[in-house]
Amino acid sequence: MNEVNLPFFQKEIKKFKIDLVTQKDSHGSLIYLLQSAQDSYGYIPEKVIHYISEVVGIPAADIYGVITFYSQFRLRPLGKYVIKICEGTACHVNSGKNILKALQNELGISVGETTNDGLFSLQSVACLGCCSLAPVIMVNEETYGSLIPKKIKGIIKKYREL
Amino acid sequence: MKEIRVGLGTCGVSAGGIQVFNTLKSEIDAKKLKVVLKETGCMGMCYEEVLVEVVENGTSFLYAKINPEKAKKIIDQHIIDDRPIEEWIVNNRACSEKEEFFKKQKRIVLRNCGVIDPGSIDEYITRDGYKAIQKVLKELSPEEIIDIIYQSGLRGRGGGGFLTGLKWRFARNAKGEKKYIICNADEGDPGAFMDRSVLEGDPHSVLEGMMIAGRAIGADEAYIYIRAEYPKAILRLENAIKQCAERGYLGTGIFGSDANFKIKIKEGAGAFVCGEETALIASIEGKRGIPRIRPPFPAQKGLWGMPTNINNVETYANIPWIILNGAESFSSMGTEQSKGTKVFALAGKIVRSGLAEVPMGMTINEVVFDVGGGIKDDRKFKAVQMGGPSGGCIPASMGDLKIDYDEITQTGAIMGSGGLIVLDETTCMVDLAKFFLNFTQNESCGKCTFCRIGTKRMLEILDRITMGEGKEEDLDLLESLAYKIKDSSLCGLGQTAPNPVLTTLKYFREEYEAHIRDKKCPAHICPALITYKISAEKCTGCTLCAKKCPVQAISGEVKKPHLINQNECIKCGLCYDACSFGAVEKI
Ligand SMILES: Cc1cc2nc3c(=O)[nH]c(=O)nc-3n(C[C@H](O)[C@H](O)[C@H](O)COP(=O)(O)O)c2cc1C
Ligand code: FES
Numbered sequence: 248m249n250e251v252n253l254p255f256f257q258k259e260i261k262k263f264k265i266d267l268v269t270q271k272d273s274h275g276s277l278i279y280l281l282q283s284a285q286d287s288y289g290y291i292p293e294k295v296i297h298y299i300s301e302v303v304g305i306p307a308a309d310i311y312g313v314i315t316f317y318s319q320f321r322l323r324p325l326g327k328y329v330i331k332i333c334e335g336t337a338c339h340v341n342s343g344k345n346i347l348k349a350l351q352n353e354l355g356i357s358v359g360e361t362t363n364d365g366l367f368s369l370q371s372v373a374c375l376g377c378c379s380l381a382p383v384i385m386v387n388e389e390t391y392g393s394l395i396p397k398k399i400k401g402i403i404k405k406y407r408e409l
Numbered sequence: 410m411k412e413i414r415v416g417l418g419t420c421g422v423s424a425g426g427i428q429v430f431n432t433l434k435s436e437i438d439a440k441k442l443k444v445v446l447k448e449t450g451c452m453g454m455c456y457e458e459v460l461v462e463v464v465e466n467g468t469s470f471l472y473a474k475i476n477p478e479k480a481k482k483i484i485d486q487h488i489i490d491d492r493p494i495e496e497w498i499v500n501n502r503a504c505s506e507k508e509e510f511f512k513k514q515k516r517i518v519l520r521n522c523g524v525i526d527p528g529s530i531d532e533y534i535t536r537d538g539y540k541a542i543q544k545v546l547k548e549l550s551p552e553e554i555i556d557i558i559y560q561s562g563l564r565g566r567g568g569g570g571f572l573t574g575l576k577w578r579f580a581r582n583a584k585g586e587k588k589y590i591i592c593n594a595d596e597g598d599p600g601a602f603m604d605r606s607v608l609e610g611d612p613h614s615v616l617e618g619m620m621i622a623g624r625a626i627g628a629d630e631a632y633i634y635i636r637a638e639y640p641k642a643i644l645r646l647e648n649a650i651k652q653c654a655e656r657g658y659l660g661t662g663i664f665g666s667d668a669n670f671k672i673k674i675k676e677g678a679g680a681f682v683c684g685e686e687t688a689l690i691a692s693i694e695g696k697r698g699i700p701r702i703r704p705p706f707p708a709q710k711g712l713w714g715m716p717t718n719i720n721n722v723e724t725y726a727n728i729p730w731i732i733l734n735g736a737e738s739f740s741s742m743g744t745e746q747s748k749g750t751k752v753f754a755l756a757g758k759i760v761r762s763g764l765a766e767v768p769m770g771m772t773i774n775e776v777v778f779d780v781g782g783g784i785k786d787d788r789k790f791k792a793v794q795m796g797g798p799s800g801g802c803i804p805a806s807m808g809d810l811k812i813d814y815d816e817i818t819q820t821g822a823i824m825g826s827g828g829l830i831v832l833d834e835t836t837c838m839v840d841l842a843k844f845f846l847n848f849t850q851n852e853s854c855g856k857c858t859f860c861r862i863g864t865k866r867m868l869e870i871l872d873r874i875t876m877g878e879g880k881e882e883d884l885d886l887l888e889s890l891a892y893k894i895k896d897s898s899l900c901g902l903g904q905t906a907p908n909p910v911l912t913t914l915k916y917f918r919e920e921y922e923a924h925i926r927d928k929k930c931p932a933h934i935c936p937a938l939i940t941y942k943i944s945a946e947k948c949t950g951c952t953l954c955a956k957k958c959p960v961q962a963i964s965g966e967v968k969k970p971h972l973i974n975q976n977e978c979i980k981c982g983l984c985y986d987a988c989s990f991g992a993v994e995k996i
Contacts, residue, residue, distance in 0.1 A: 277695035278678055282637070316697040316854075317678035319637055336600030336794065336830045337756035339844050345986070372638065373599035373681070373848070377423040378756035379455035379763055390423035396986055 277305060277313060281320055290321045326361040326368035328406050330354075331385040335374030343382040347371075349396035350384070353403050366407070411444045411488060414462040416523060418451030418609045419602070419641055420763075424458035425476060432477040433461070436484040444488055450610020452523030454510060455763035457499060463487055471507055473499045510761055513779050515742065515750050515768045518726045522610030522764075527645050530652040533613040539658060541729035542620045546666040554625040555581060558728065560736035562748030567593055567684075567721030568799065568826045569901075570747075570814040576718060579708035580626040583716035590623045590631035591693070591712065591719040594642070595677050595684040598797030599848060601828030603752040604722035606764050608635070608642035611726070612649040618725030620663070620670055621732060626718050629669040634689050637676040646674055681798070681852035685900050686719045688854070699854045700900035721826065723752055743769030747813040757794075757830035758785045767812065774808035777831055788833040792916070796825025798845045798852075799905035801912025802838065821912040823905065837934035838917040839924055843871040845909035849902060860903030863894040867910060875935040879925035884914065933995040936980050940996050943984075945970040947992035954984035954993060 280303070284295050291314060300307040314320040332347050351357060354367050361368040375383050380392025384402075391402060415421070415430045433446055452460055457473035461483060464470075470493050472483060479497065486492050499507045516522075525532040533539070545554055559574025580588065592615060596604040608615060619631050635643055650672055653659040661669045675693050682688045683698035690712050692698040711717020727749060731739050740748045747769040753776065756762045760782035767776055773793055777783065784790050790805040801822035803810065810816055817824050832841070850864040867890050870883050891907030898904050914921060923929050930938040943954070943963075950968040955961075962978045965971030973984070985993040 275693065275695045278692065279676070279695075282676060282678065313695070313697055317680050319679040334599070336598075336797065336828070336844070337762070338600075340757050340830060340832060340836050340841070345982070373597070374601070375423075376419045376602045376605050376639065377455070378600055378602060378754065379420055379458070380423055381756065381762075383423070392423055 277303065277310065278317070281310075281314060285320060288324075290324045293322075323361075327366050328386050329368045329370060331370050331372045331375065332358070333373075333375045333381070333383045333385075334371045335378065335381075337374075337378035337381040338383055341381040345396045346382050346384065346394050346399065349399040350403075353399055367403075410465075412464045413444055413446045413483075413488070414449045414464065414523075415446070416450070416452050416458065416460040416462075417448040418455075418606055419639075420451055420455040420606075421458045421460065422641070426459045428477050429459045429461065429475050429480045432480045433484065436481060440484070440489070442484070442488060447526045448528070449524065450522045450527050451606040451764055453514075453519065453606075453764035453766075454499075454507070454761065456761045463493070471499045472497045509782065510763075510765070510780060513771065513775060514766050516766050517730050517739075517750050518607060518614075518723050518752050519610070519764065519766045520730065521614065522606060525611065527610050527612055528648055530613060530649065530656070533611070537733060538613055538729075539617055539664075541732035542617050542624070542658075543664050545621050545624055545732060546664055546668060551581060551625045551627065554621060554732070557736045558625070558731060561731045561739040562736075562743070562746075563724065563727055563731065563739065564747065564814060565721055566723035566727075566751070566826065568796065568823065570824060573720060573724055576708060576720070577622065577625050579706070580628075580716050580718040583709050585716040587630070587713075587715050588626055588628035589712045589715055589717040590619050590626070590628045591686075591689070591707075591717055592619055592631070592633040592722060592725055593684065593686065593689060593719055594633055594635035594639075594722045595689060596636060596639075596722075596826065597681040597684040597852075598799075598826055598828040600756055600830055601754045601797060601826060603754050603764060603827040605639050605642050606754075607722055607726050607752070608639070609645055612642075612645045613653075614726045614729055615722055616646075616649055616653060616659075616672060618720075618728035619672060620658075621728050622718055622720065622725065623670050624668060626716070628718065629671070631670065631672045632675050632693055632712070633672060634675045634677055634683070634693060637678060643674060643676065650674070680854075681848070682854045682900070682902050685902060688900070689719070690717065697854075699856055700902070702899060723827070744811060744813045744816075746815050751812060751824070751827060753827045753829040755781050755829050755831065758788065758833040758836070759783070759831040760785055769813060770811050772809050772811055773803065776812065776829065777808070781831065784831065784833050788835065790831070791834050791836060792832045792838070794822075794830040794832060794841065794909075795828065796823035796905075796908070797828045798849045799823060799901065799908060800825045800828075801908045802832070802841070802916060803912070804916040821908060821915055823908070835932050835934070837875075837930050837932035838913040838920045839871065839875055839930070840932075840934045842910045842913045843868065843875060846871060846906065849906040853902060853906070857898045857900075857903055859894045859897040860899075860906065863890050864903075864906055866890060867894075867907070871910070874921065874924050875930070876937045877924065877928045877935075879921075881925060883925065884918070884921055888914065936982065939980055939982075940975065941973055941978060941980065941982070941985060942994050942996055943971050943973055944992050944994055947990050949990055949992070951989075953987050953989070957983045957987040959983065 296307050296310050358369050358371045382394050383392045417426045459475045461472045461475045555577045563573045564570040663670050680698050683692045685700045688698040688700040707717040707719050750766050750768050752766045765780045792802045792804045794802050803820050803822050814824050846868050850868050853860045855861045891911050894907050895904050923931050948970040955963040962974045
């Protein structure tokens, strides 16, 4: 890839694993590249789409299509604490809805949004894989299980004060 | 010497397993104790996490619900003073939880889960690991391998239930200069975690299964497609692959034979439809995961257009056992058409929620009551949901049904990949159907019109039924749409998306009718159909509910029973949550 001419912002682009990729295996590596870009930036900036397009030779529109197809990819930055609320079956039948309601009340945002102070983002996920603890939420890497709506205030408070 | 095992699957970690592990470690280091401390995968008893097992001379003491303080006490009393703490031990309790849970199970796929340290290839090897692949390389021709798998009767555990031996034969016979093996670890069913537990608890068994498949069909390259939401499983796999490479189990001339084999990991990026095999292949190729018409099947034209064999995690994990124990040992278990065992992720309103592996042919009642310990809080068993968004609900009245691909399909549900959600009388079946349809509707890739728009229309109908605005003819309309979607969708997603609605309509029609005719939700789940009332006997007049009510619909004097003005009430349920005396009732 080093031979490829990169006219724009080469300096400001952070290192993601793009230098491991050659034109030849470019197609199969697109998702991997996007994942590693998102790892470095927290989201996928528009500039990066053009950059990847330049390197691997896939039109930016196609890359955009791939990004919007998969729920993992974001085009905007996230809050400092990402709250994932499980909307899997086990959590649903164990009243996960009420936990969501409590979170929305407490944060004043809906799923997919970030608070104005940039502190919290609220996301829903299909199953966190600890269904025996349903209903479950995850704040960054920390899991909170067997929740009742009353507990939410305290959890959020803890992160506000960190 | 004593050995301490801490279950650190995702379930154990979520319950605080890391803290327990670190406490044990620092205690052992500080006191310079001579014990082995190791982490294992999920034992299956997720409902008792964090689990700590102390093993000495083959005797096991299993401690349940351990926190760091309790962990310290285990060190002091059990490890140092040799006095096991009886009251925390699960397999010592009067009812013997552990025995009950494991008695009717038969562990083939989970043979090593919770027993070995998944990070250690040597522990896998001491449990007959990598013997099957060596036997295959030395003693069996590819055709003979395929014959064994075919005769064992193993069917794909990813949901479809296709005969694995037959699939391998197709891939073997297909012409292509290169062939691929793929392991489907996308596990999209929300509420299921079998594959994750196997990968976290015993990654080598899956790798070995894939190697054997590679030998059988003549492939030297393999991919594991795993969802990115499983970071722990990915880590374990990467580690396992590295260990294999170091020992020459992967690479060129594996195990000193003429065979080459390499395995790569591909992380999915969050799309349910990518569990479908052709969409999965598109995703590995870096494209949007959109299914395509079959035939040609992946066995003929798969990854990069080459013959490809794709199987589920659990399917591969069965393979080494079958090779070592013979096709008959496997086919002696189960029913006429469904052989071996099946792993289920038990969840929902069940006492022992966790991972259980049972022989095929066991009844649903046995799984729910004997293995799962029955329904939480002594409520009434209403139904099981099997197969996730592609499956359906089987009512409690059919609890004697056997776990068998074909019998389950006849009910309108499917065996699926092993998610088994237990429902009780507090589950609203209309709401549940809506939940699943909402899921598939979101995940439809949009290629087929009926799947894209038909599911949307069905969802709107369900929405209005749960809002109390359903019409009498809605049920027929739902059914007619459901069959049209099934008939005109290209892939399994659309073909099965209406199943949750169809099965609940079939077995719980009166619940739909109650929503439509009486404007009532019998399970008190659908908010719009609940009326909140304050019981004059129970109300102490503490005024908390009146303070919480966002629309001032509650009135009453201090220390006197309060009243809800039904015209004002927006049914948010805050008063219900707030009351400490259970005085707010749903009717
Ligand atoms: C919408 C959809 C989702 C699927 N999701 C999965 C999945 O998460 N895991 C899986 O193993 N198979 C899944 N399948 C089944 C696969 O297409 C394929 O049949 C399976 O991986 C074959 O492996 P097996 O024969 O070992 O079951 C899914 C199918 C459909 C239609
Ligand atoms: S359904 Fe919520 S953790 Fe599985």
